[in-house]
């Protein structure tokens with residue numbers, strides 16, 4: 001695996017791959033890799049001949065009171081994992097090359113970004129879309145793969161790519177979970193033993209939501225059931241519980257179309273997110 005730090009070198013390598021007729025798949029990450037990241041890499045490799053992964057902890061997507069300084073950094077272990085997945089190139093840019101002095105340009109997607117995670121993390125998506133736009137311009141992949149764990153992020157990126165005519169296919173990969181069904185996240189490490197135990201309430205609440213939806217339950221009942229289950233975990237503090245249209249992120253008014261149940265829950269300072277797509281109500285119901 002090649003480890004490349006300079007943006008211009010990555011662009012040259014991608015151009016060479018394409019000249020040889022190889023398609024290029026790209027998986028952007030912030031490192032501290034786990035099976036969730038690796039599943040996206042496997043997905044990229046099934047559809048593309050060459051796979052490029054980036055590791056970059058993007059400072060502009062962290063709020064002033066968030067965990068930029070303490071975010072886990074595990075480069076040596078990450079490289080071993082990427083080698084074992086037979087990734088072709090690791091792109092490892094530094095802050096100087098991504099945001100040189102005098103950097104002044106940001107990409108904002110309106111509408112989808114001021115709800116759910118965007119409400120509690122006001123500058124977050126502006127940082128995400130800016131860095132993803134830059135990475136797509138640098139790497140110029142045919143396909144980029146994002147995880148459905150960050151469902152809103154994937155929707156925002158799809159919208160950015162469409163609105164800005166960026167020539168890339170955006171794919172998403174399903175949520176990979178721990179043995180007890182807690183969604184894998186680099187931030188799970190922050191949880192105490194007791195918090196980690198109680199974190200199963202997120203998945204449990206979403207499974208109950210699915211069951212109620214299958215039994216033709218109303219949106220209000222689904223939301224209430226989620227709230228009740230999360231509130232039964234003493235260390236959990238709800239940030240949001242929302243039932244939304246999975247494309248626009250607007251509050252769902254009925255169940256005639258797909259509905260995404262998206263939740264964010266604090267355990268101490270650690271904020272966990274999870275989501276599930278609820279089956280739409282059939283016309284007979």
Ligand code: AMP
Pocket residue numbers: 028029030031035036037039040145146147148149150173174175176177183184185186
């Ligand atoms: P991160 O390193 O947390 O920025 O995540 C990089 C990519 O991995 C994003 O597209 C995430 O949505 C995705 N990802 C993170 N956790 C999971 C998971 N448990 N399952 C699937 N994809 C994930």
